[in-house]
Amino acid sequence: MAGHDPWYGERPAEPAEEESSLVRMYAVTGGRTTPSAGLAMEALVSSATSARLGLSYVREYRAISELCHQVRSVAEISALLGVPLGVARVLISDMEAEGLVRVHRPRGEAGGPDLATLERVLSGLHRL
Secondary structure: OOEEEOOOEEEOOOOHHHHHHHHHHHHHHOOOOOOOOOOOOOOEEEEOOOOOOOOOOOHHHHHHHHHOOOOEEHHHHHHHHOOOHHHHHHHHHHHHHOOOEEEEOOOOHHHOOOHHHHHHHHHHHHHO
16 A cells, blocks of 8 residues: 555555455455365366356356366466466365366376376466
């Protein structure tokens, strides 16, 4: 916030939109930065419904649901929404718990993703 701080003098102006979006993300995630279930950034997400989510859902849920009518990686969703990866992971995990999205976790050897999954993630990132 712009203004005068008696201890430090003038503070630089911060865009109100940026500050309000950070507060909003904190409120939407309940301050959580870790999803309730493990969720890798390369996990693929699809919408569990073809219908649009109503206004009873927060706008981030509605945006994720719309994005996921096409299968997308968690990292891609984060980039397209312009939110930190941790926030996207929490939102997607919560949506999965509510049955709003399906998460397709990679089943690679030795715990890593398989080549096909990595190629899909790379392809999605190139489309950004």
